[in-house]
Amino acid sequence: MQTNYAADGAVVIRLNKDDDVVIARTQLVGGTVIQSEGITVSGLIPPGHKVATHAIESGQPVRRYGQIIGFASRPIAQGEHVHVHNLAMGDFTRDYAFCAEVRPTRKAELPAMFQGIVRPDGRVATRNYIGILTSVNCSATVARAIAEHFRRDIYPEALAPYPNVDGVVALTHGIGCAVDPEGEGLTMLQRTIAGYATHPNFAGVLIIGLGCETNQIGKVLETQRLEESDALRTFTIQDSGGTRKTIARGIELVEAMLARANEAKRDPVPASNLLVGLQCGGSDGYSGISANPALGAAVDRLISHGGTAILSETPEIYGAEHLLTRRAVTREVGMKLVDRIRWWEDYCARNRATLNNNPSTGNKAGGLTTVLEKSLGGIAKAGNSNLIEVYEYAERVKAKGLVFMDTPGYDPISATGQVAGGANVICFTTGRGSAYGCAPTPSLKIATNDALWDRQREDMDINCGSIISGRDSIDEMGERIFRLMLDVASGVRTRSEVHGYGQNEFVPWQIGPIT
Incomplete structure (x- = not known):
């Protein structure tokens, strides 16, 4: 990045020598002379906006970063504000030049470290939560009610014995039914739920459904190769006997997970464990x-x-x-x-x-x-x-x-x-x-x-x-x-x-x- 200067200091930024525009560092008013570019500003240019460094004919490409950012939709004068009123999209050929700029990866001499939580299977966490996921929107309310029971700002006593647990969170969504049971949308949702259910930042997870939805929990476990365990429990509102019983069951299961989750501790681990x-x-x-x-x-x-x-x-x-x-x-x-x-x-x-x-x-x-x-x-x-x-x-x-x-x-x-x-x-x-x-x-x-x-x-x-x-x-x-x-x-x-x-x-x- 190259910064240009006018008589009163740095007022624009030129990013590439081939650019057709420079970027206003501060608000520019008409008549401002940008000495380094040899141009006079025409009209008001807000901070962060573009100024034309030369006249540009209608239909001509406009470059920033040395790359095309659009095409002039009408003639643009030198010093004029370049924005939506005179710059538009257009088709152009990109040279993909596969692999042409691959370079050897620089390797650090000494590994950077952070204090991570190493799970029993070797995965490294940066946080230590209990998660409540839903298979369908219909179970969102009970999931939130379970998490609410453990809110530190409302019920500080609920998690007081578990200082190493970051919290209990409900992650709900608005889909899970009325979709193609064999379609891409459901596959994507199941993959997303599974990614969260197995995320190292969760010490334990509940997945709660309604019971009759298209996105059946059993199918999620099957397609994503998941198995229930002490750290992954699943159930539905219909099988639990309704809303109140489902909430009570969820609270009981979370409480059973908290003691184990609280055993987590932080140890030095290399930065190679960061995603x-x-x-x-x-x-x-x-x-x-x-x-x-x-x-x-x-x-x-x-x-x-x-x-x-x-x-x-x-x-x-x-x-x-x-x-x-x-x-x-x-x-x-x-x-x-x-x-x-x-x-x-x-x-x-x-x-x-x-x-x-x-x-x-x-x-x-x-x-x-x-x-x-x-x-x-x-x-x-x-x-x-x-x-x-x-x-x-x-x-x-x-x-x-x-x-x-x-x-x-x-x-x-x-x-x-x-x-x-x-x-x-x-x-x-x-x-x-x-x-x-x-x-x-x-x-x-x-x-x-x-x-x-x-x-x-x-x-x-x-x-x-x-x-x-x-x-x-x-x-x-x-x-x-x-x-x-x-x-x-x-x-x-x-x-x-x-x-x-x-x-x-x-x-x-x-x-x-x-x-």
Whole structure:
């Protein structure tokens, strides 16, 4: 990243020498002279938005990050604001150049460590919860009632004897019936439930159903190769004799799990046991300049220590996927990613939608114009590491290194898939101020700019606005984020955990017809 200066200090950021735009570091008014670019600003340019560095003819491509972010929908004058009124999507050819930029993975000399919880089967947890899952929406109320009984803020005596247990959480959803019993949607839901039921951050899990739903618990256990045990109990409202008896039974089963869960202790373990889900939500024009590349620098560090990072949100890499296929370790891995892109193009066409419905209203207010621009900034979260594997939604992640999981761009659905895949930490960048957290995995919130940090500090864990102002480099912030990852994995509570986020943010991807 190169920062340019005008007479009154640094006012714009140039990201690549071939770019047709620069980014306003602060609000610019008409008549401002940007000496380093030799241009005069025309009209008001909000912070994080784009300024044309030269005249651009209608239909011509516009570049940021050295890549195409759209096409001029009308002539654009030098110094003019470049945004939704004069920049639009368009088709163009991407050179996938499979494996062309694969590089040897740097290996750290000394392993980074964190204080993790080692389960009896060797899996490593970062938190220690009891979970209550549901097979169908019909059992959501009883699941929440059981969890409510153990809330520390209302009934502190319930968990007082169990200081090593982080809590009892109910993760409910709105589906599970009126679906094709052999369809993709039900398969995906069952895979998601199984991923949570076996997540290392849960010391014990209850799965509760109604009894007559399409998503039968027995079928979930069969298809996902799960077996009941002291740590996994299942039952239904109908078999238990109704609501009141189901709640009483659930409370009794949770109480039986708590003593064993409380035996958990933290021990030093290498960072190779971390699976970090990468998320960005409420993005702005600074996301791809500060927080996302800083997180990417942290990811490269994590991978050098043998850890795993999960990049997701397929619609938010659209138009930038060629930057990942070039880093795919094999052509087969690269083609898996391309196949998912093609699936999304077909999915949108069938539903008479467009992939450019992303970015959102808030993204656009923050300076992003097209999904191409958002994707190029979002992909920076992946750093520079090789792409090792591509997974379907909620599929168990087994590979080490940088992997991709196919998910929607909607953050709760995307993160739910990552956690089902095994993510034991989430790193979530935001420029507009997304309020988010998930259970049982802690979510680390990373602000892109100083204004957000000052306004919403109680929701943010770390501020990358210092990159925009020049106080810190991307690499320096990457090191801080990596160290904070280790601290959070060791038990330091994130801001979202303090606020109690997590139970309502469990949102499995609902796909396929509801009848």
